Amino acid sequence: AVASGSVVLLVGALLFRESLPALGSVGSDFLLDRSWHPAPVSKDGTFGLLPMAVGTLAVTVGAIALAAPFGVMSAVVCRDYVPPWLGILYKRMIEVMAGVPSVVYGLWGMTVLAPMILAWRAPGVSLLAGIIVLALMVLPTVALLSEAALAGVPEEYARGARALGMNRARILWGVSMPAARSGIVTGVILAIGRALGETMAVLMVTGNVVQFPSSLFDPVRALTSNIALEMAYAMGDHRSALFVCGLVLTAVVALLVVAAEVLSRGNTHA
Numbered sequence: 001a002v003a004s005g006s007v008v009l010l011v012g013a014l015l016f017r018e019s020l021p022a023l024g025s026v027g028s029d030f031l032l033d034r035s036w037h038p039a040p041v042s043k044d045g046t047f048g049l050l051p052m053a054v055g056t057l058a059v060t061v062g063a064i065a066l067a068a069p070f071g072v073m074s075a076v077v078c079r080d081y082v083p084p085w086l087g088i089l090y091k092r093m094i095e096v097m098a099g100v101p102s103v104v105y106g107l108w109g110m111t112v113l114a115p116m117i118l119a120w121r122a123p124g125v126s127l128l129a130g131i132i133v134l135a136l137m138v139l140p141t142v143a144l145l146s147e148a149a150l151a152g153v154p155e156e157y158a159r160g161a162r163a164l165g166m167n168r169a170r171i172l173w174g175v176s177m178p179a180a181r182s183g184i185v186t187g188v189i190l191a192i193g194r195a196l197g198e199t200m201a202v203l204m205v206t207g208n209v210v211q212f213p214s215s216l217f218d219p220v221r222a223l224t225s226n227i228a229l230e231m232a233y234a235m236g237d238h239r240s241a242l243f244v245c246g247l248v249l250t251a252v253v254a255l256l257v258v259a260a261e262v263l264s265r266g267n268t269h270a
Contacts, residue, residue, distance in 0.1 A: 022240035038238035055220030062131035071142025098140035106204030149183025
């Protein structure tokens with residue numbers, strides 16, 4: 001535990017140290033500039049992170065908006081509305097989905113999903129493609145943690161509800177779901193963290209254009225994709241600005257992990 005915590009602290013310290021040159025020379029322009037045209041010296045380039053932050057947020061929110069309800073409802077169906085053998089089979093399929101490498105999802109998005117969207121509206125690689133691919137990737141996190149939360153509800157709750165004459169639907173929505181709420185919310189928060197940190201699949205299907213999206217069919221670039229695309233050749237303030245991208249993402253994910261831990265402890269005490 002000490003070793004793991006030390007590694008996390010060292011990574012955070014490295015990100016902060018490498019970000020200092022850009023934070024000192026670029027400053028508020030990270031939020032004020034609307035374009036990303038880097039150069040080794042900050043005065044010769046612009047380092048606007050806001051369009052990419054908006055793109056990251058749009059992809060993440062869209063993916064969670066799809067994955068959260070489908071994940072939770074699949075957990076409900078798996079536990080209460082199908083035969084046990086079918087529920088176990090479905091759970092194993094979800095576990096396989098969770099283990100599929102992200103590059104495979106990206107490859108599917110490039111070769112199957114993007115051409116389908118292109119037939120509808122150009123250019124195909126877009127915010128919509130990123131949302132759908134990312135939703136498929138984080139759905140197993142929501143589904144498995146929701147199923148575990150529902151499984152953790154004491155059976156006595158359901159027995160007492162049945163003794164009061166409540167039917168299956170009322171027990172589910174009036175007893176089981178409220179009792180498992182903290183665990184379900186924790187699963188959604190962890191899925192948000194994974195969505196924010198996803199790189200390869202998002203890079204492959206979103207088009208990687210630094211702009212504010214005006215529709216679901218516009219290409220966007222996420223912060224993670226920006227780091228992956230440009231770190232190999234970045235120098236000076238450009239390189240430091242990429243570390244700022246990583247610092248921002250790490251801070252947001254750390255806050256989400258803390259929130260998930262607080263909710264998880266609250267669920268345990270309840």
